[in-house]
Amino acid sequence: MKQTKRNSKSLILKYIIKIFFVVNTFSVTSISWAKIKDILPTGLQIGFDVPRPLYYRWKEKTGWQYEVNGSIDFKQVLLEGDYGWGSILRKNPSGKRTSLAENIGQYFRIGLSYNFIKNSPDHNAAYLGMRYSKAYFKDYLYGKLAREKNEKGKEITPFWEDDSLADIDQQAKLQAHWFEIIGGVRVKVWGWIYAGCTARYKFAKKITIRTQNPFDIIGWGMNDEDAFGANFYIGIRIPLQAISSKQSTEEIATPSK
């Protein structure tokens, strides 16, 4: 009898331990899953800068430029990347000294942003971030050297006769990289369609191989010490965590006690 009682006790203990392990395992898994959900992306956005080609082609009259934008939302953090391509042509107005500079190439930007709008049911975003950018381009240069001018704007007779007036015709494959501080807003327009705008301050530019100095750099703009830029884009945002977004909507709708 004693033996049977001992056996049944040990059996019960075994079951209790098993149940404890199962419950524990389930609870651990559920915590991990919640944590994993927090880490997983909530949405993917792909956009196109619509006014960019029109602005550079018809207003600036420097050629076509295009840019696409991609973004993955991780709760408050956005992993963003841009890719752009096109050309920037500068040509002398009629009646002026012959000169032409063209910059043709492509660039990309990659970086992180922090979204300051929390739990927006529409997944609107107001963000600040940093970007690393790199451009690969060909730079063409053609024309005559400008006559040096004095402080009053009068031409100085060159010391070396008219050698300086010979035509220059050269091209070079160059690279440039720089950093950007960006700020922007993204708002829902309708359904999955979103509109956004980003302002950029570009700085710390370096031209890696320097055989000629480009007037413009694709993705950067006019080759100055620093530059500002802006993008307006329209795109679609594909939700990757539909349930969690619903939950957050409900959280917003129900005020906390």
Place this chain on the structure above:
Amino acid sequence: MRFLKINYTHYYLFTAISLVLLLNFNGCRDLQDCRSIYTNEVWIEFKGETKLEINKLKYHKPANKHSAYKKDKPGNEILNNLKDEKLRIYLHPKNNIVSLLFYKAPVDPTAPKPAPDTLTIFYKRIFSLLSPYCGLQEEYIIGKVETTFAGNKIIKPALRNKKYETDQEEFKKPNIEIYY
């Protein structure tokens, strides 16, 4: 009801930022200003314990660059450019080398003339568009200096117009120092 819950602040923010960005950021450079920040004028300063006695100074044709030097410029004497141990010379816009000959005043007029001292400047030229209205410009960067004087030091390799030297200390420095 769902419509009423939209947070319009985001949309106001979007509109405000869009309007600000519509202002043109590109209009900062005056494209009709044809004054270049670059120059081909080099400032050389001679440093020695005694006064530098030179009675003839001229450009010298480098052996392999005959065709690029036009007319009589290379033979021209530029002694007037040498004042108070300071010399201003011009780099050639189509070469990467400029040479000078310095003829010292003989101590004994009857003795045979000593060989002149030489100064050769090797430099890099970088082209760029000054502006579509003005044409192209050249930037000069001194790479190496060779001389028969006692020594030399490149202080400011990039040649800039004086009026664009913002730093007063930099403004006072020559491009090259020659020790004799």
